[in-house]
Amino acid sequence: MKTRSEPAPLFLRRLMEALRWRLWIAEKLHPTEWQTTLLWAALAGFLGALASLVFSGMAEGIHEFLTGSSAGVVESMRQLPWWACIAVPATGGLLAGLVLQFGKKLTRDQSSTDYMEAIVIGSGHLPIRSSLVKCTAALFSIGSGGSIGREGPMVQLAAMLASFVGRARRFTPPQQRLLVACGAAAGIASAYNAPIAGSFFVAEIILGTIAMESLGPLAVAAVVAALTMRVLTNAAQLYHVPAFKLHSPWEMGPYILLGLLAGVVAPWFLRSLRGAERLFVATKLPLTARLILGGLVVGALAIRVPEVCGNGYSVVVDILNGNLGNLVFGFHLRNGHLVWIALALVFACKWLATAASFGSGALGGVFTPSLFMGASLGYLFGTAVNAVWPAGAADPGAFALVGMGAFLSAASRAPVMAVILLFEVTLSYDIILPLLLCSVLAYYTAKGIEDQSLYSESLRRKASEQPAAGLPAGRVADLMKADPPVLAVTARFAEIAQRFLSVRVNNLYVIDAAGRFLGVVSLHDIKPYLAEPEVAELVLAQDIMHEDFPRLGPDQSLSEALGGFLGITAERLPVVEPGGRLLGSLAKGDLLLTLVEKRKSPPPG
Amino acid sequence: MNPPPNLLAQPDAVVLDLPVTSGEAAIRALHARLALLPAVTDPDGFMRDLMERAAVSSVCISPEVALPHARTSAVSRLLLAVGRATPSVAFDAGHPAVRLVILIGTPKKQVAEYLQLVAGMARLLKNEKVRAALLAAPTEAEFRAVLARGLPG
Numbered sequence: 001m002k003t004r005s006e007p008a009p010l011f012l013r014r015l016m017e018a019l020r021w022r023l024w025i026a027e028k029l030h031p032t033e034w035q036t037t038l039l040w041a042a043l044a045g046f047l048g049a050l051a052s053l054v055f056s057g058m059a060e061g062i063h064e065f066l067t068g069s070s071a072g073v074v075e076s077m078r079q080l081p082w083w084a085c086i087a088v089p090a091t092g093g094l095l096a097g098l099v100l101q102f103g104k105k106l107t108r109d110q111s112s113t114d115y116m117e118a119i120v121i122g123s124g125h126l127p128i129r130s131s132l133v134k135c136t137a138a139l140f141s142i143g144s145g146g147s148i149g150r151e152g153p154m155v156q157l158a159a160m161l162a163s164f165v166g167r168a169r170r171f172t173p174p175q176q177r178l179l180v181a182c183g184a185a186a187g188i189a190s191a192y193n194a195p196i197a198g199s200f201f202v203a204e205i206i207l208g209t210i211a212m213e214s215l216g217p218l219a220v221a222a223v224v225a226a227l228t229m230r231v232l233t234n235a236a237q238l239y240h241v242p243a244f245k246l247h248s249p250w251e252m253g254p255y256i257l258l259g260l261l262a263g264v265v266a267p268w269f270l271r272s273l274r275g276a277e278r279l280f281v282a283t284k285l286p287l288t289a290r291l292i293l294g295g296l297v298v299g300a301l302a303i304r305v306p307e308v309c310g311n312g313y314s315v316v317v318d319i320l321n322g323n324l325g326n327l328v329f330g331f332h333l334r335n336g337h338l339v340w341i342a343l344a345l346v347f348a349c350k351w352l353a354t355a356a357s358f359g360s361g362a363l364g365g366v367f368t369p370s371l372f373m374g375a376s377l378g379y380l381f382g383t384a385v386n387a388v389w390p391a392g393a394a395d396p397g398a399f400a401l402v403g404m405g406a407f408l409s410a411a412s413r414a415p416v417m418a419v420i421l422l423f424e425v426t427l428s429y430d431i432i433l434p435l436l437l438c439s440v441l442a443y444y445t446a447k448g449i450e451d452q453s454l455y456s457e458s459l460r461r462k463a464s465e466q467p468a469a470g471l472p473a474g475r476v477a478d479l480m481k482a483d484p485p486v487l488a489v490t491a492r493f494a495e496i497a498q499r500f501l502s503v504r505v506n507n508l509y510v511i512d513a514a515g516r517f518l519g520v521v522s523l524h525d526i527k528p529y530l531a532e533p534e535v536a537e538l539v540l541a542q543d544i545m546h547e548d549f550p551r552l553g554p555d556q557s558l559s560e561a562l563g564g565f566l567g568i569t570a571e572r573l574p575v576v577e578p579g580g581r582l583l584g585s586l587a588k589g590d591l592l593l594t595l596v597e598k599r600k601s602p603p604p605g
Numbered sequence: 606m607n608p609p610p611n612l613l614a615q616p617d618a619v620v621l622d623l624p625v626t627s628g629e630a631a632i633r634a635l636h637a638r639l640a641l642l643p644a645v646t647d648p649d650g651f652m653r654d655l656m657e658r659a660a661v662s663s664v665c666i667s668p669e670v671a672l673p674h675a676r677t678s679a680v681s682r683l684l685l686a687v688g689r690a691t692p693s694v695a696f697d698a699g700h701p702a703v704r705l706v707i708l709i710g711t712p713k714k715q716v717a718e719y720l721q722l723v724a725g726m727a728r729l730l731k732n733e734k735v736r737a738a739l740l741a742a743p744t745e746a747e748f749r750a751v752l753a754r755g756l757p758g
Contacts, residue, residue, distance in 0.1 A: 490661055492662075525716050529720055532724050534666045534724075535724045539720070540661065544719070546714075546716060547713060548713075
């Protein structure tokens, strides 16, 4: 019979004590894999908010440098001489182009930087250098007054940081995708101080599901981001608006018409952006020249209509507050007819400027410009109705607010997010009835006209270009994590305890010398005996392993794998090849996330 | 499949004077007693598993006590046999004078019950008075009574 040397009793006692403490803490706090995910989501939210703050500050700094004014974008452009109005956006285009051109050398062989693509059809990996190059280019486009939103790069940066954290922690692709989605939610929440909309933006538009498996972490990230912004910047709601209300039920008629109108105009707005892009590409000019040309168009429009510059935020604030006296040419307009014409002019010029910026390849978001389009459209419509039927649209400002929600709903194809965002950025609940109705009507109308949203086309195109990078085909091997923590069949109790201390799992896999899977040792089994050194000295892994533990094959389908988790409490199952060799493990969380994601993967072609 | 609640107090077999001179012989002697029970479905397999386990690592929990055991498909329920060696026997180089031999057979699925039995026996035999009483018990009945008294509750 074999002799063994006695393990050091003191070491063994301390080891057991450490494991007992770890188990006590684990039992009190119960940090499951999902709860741990929430902690990482919170970190993604915090980093996302910081990234947004830095980007915002740098964009303002560049704008001040280029215009010599620290006033808002529209105000500073209004103060510039005509030649500077043209020169500033064109210079921004030039600088953005140069950054992209030289950045290409730094970012060779790097994968796509699109965060939506990384979440929906990629592995959640966002390359840092490429993202930084694009965000730097966006800084110049936005800082020089380009008619484009800053929320796009903010979301991109927040998602990139989340991706970095996920990679550093060696997350699995589903976890990584979820963390990048959390970063994106944090970016939106930071940009608009709207945590609920931030969560729903990603859930509704990108993930296509509001299942708690994904919505929970998104909400945590968005809340932490919004909280960080509030603490660091005293941020409040984005748009301070007067109290709007439904003056009479008769107003619902015009509101319904507004919903239909927004549903018709939004698809044309999107088509015009894509058309402008094609037009710029057709010029065969290099990217830098296209960006300069886009800047020149915006600048030329800004000579007379400075409201075209920037994301349209300040004009929307003026519209919502009925403060349109300074619109166009700086004239103090009192005549309602003239105000209507002036706003119609701004609406048309802003549309053209956004198409020029977007089409020229300027990097930024069209989310806030969409809000501008909706507000203008709503106000113009409300004013027109008011002129012929005052009781039908008592307050055109309320129509502007509802128009924003309807237009955003139609453009993004996310009506729930649109309603929530409008509520969060205005904190105006009184207008909820027409807002909800119009958003839904606009959504269905737009969907009937064109089955493409602000985001769907690029995702569809990328998905068809990169079929291999898409979601897992549905095999266990695609989701499996290699190198799970293992034990030798002769491992002693002390070694088992040490392994349980070093890795946060509830089951350790027992393998033989050839790497064949033999069974699992359960933490649950050994827990009651951690204070008993005699047991610890006697017991080996082979004495306490469960040989009938369920296992998965690498070629099994994901739905079959889900069946494997039924009836057991394990968070992971071993993946074993037909010959018996242990290949890895599959986490239930990854499986559920992937199945949830697969419900709305972009259609091919 | 739970172990009989009184298994610790009422082992399947008690042998007060093991006529052996080695650890292996002690295991064989106790195994022979258990092999008569219908719960042992494959006596040879049971023996093989006991010896294999003892070959992997020492089965002694103190200088005086050995706990040979096997998780095996050769038994249909938890089995316990207790033997007293007079004089002592050598189980291995580290344990040259073992007096009490506790042999356990466990069905493969009963991990928790196995640990429960091993821990219970270890707890019991840690008590020096119990050990002394077991070594001094003149009859099987007294031996069993000491086991029963030594158990909590």
